[in-house]
Amino acid sequence: MTAPVLENLKLDAEGFMTDPSQWTKEIAMEIARQEGIETLTDAHWNIIEFCRKVGQQSGKAPTLRQITEGAGVSTKELFALFPKGPAKKVAKISGLGKPEGCV
Numbered sequence: 001m002t003a004p005v006l007e008n009l010k011l012d013a014e015g016f017m018t019d020p021s022q023w024t025k026e027i028a029m030e031i032a033r034q035e036g037i038e039t040l041t042d043a044h045w046n047i048i049e050f051c052r053k054v055g056q057q058s059g060k061a062p063t064l065r066q067i068t069e070g071a072g073v074s075t076k077e078l079f080a081l082f083p084k085g086p087a088k089k090v091a092k093i094s095g096l097g098k099p100e101g102c103v
Contacts, residue, residue: 003030016091016098020055023095031093037082040093044081047071051094061091061099 005026010018015031017023028048032040040048050071054062064087068075082089087099 003034005030012097014098017095018097020052020095020097023052027095028093035082035089035093036084037089037093041081043073043077044093047073047078047081047090048094051090051096055091055094055096061087061094061096063087063099 005024009022009027012018017027029040032038032044037044047067051062051067054060054066054070062070064075064078067073067087067090068078073081078086078090082093091097091099
């Protein structure tokens, strides 16, 4: 069942938002829950906000390396915050498209 906050979103076949302008923090929290992250901490939000900024500037979701370098987190920290595919997961939560190079 889809959460009410996600009902009118335009998503691709893999669940990535196709219109980043629809994104809100409430949507991010719901997508995070669906991705197995119950609570978004300040550390999560710092990464999400960095990814949104990069996405708005470049039109693309940042890569894992861009996230670790730009947001100042280690790969290990990123995997702890966004387990099992952090670049893909944080892009989805940030309302961005699938990162290039992700399978």
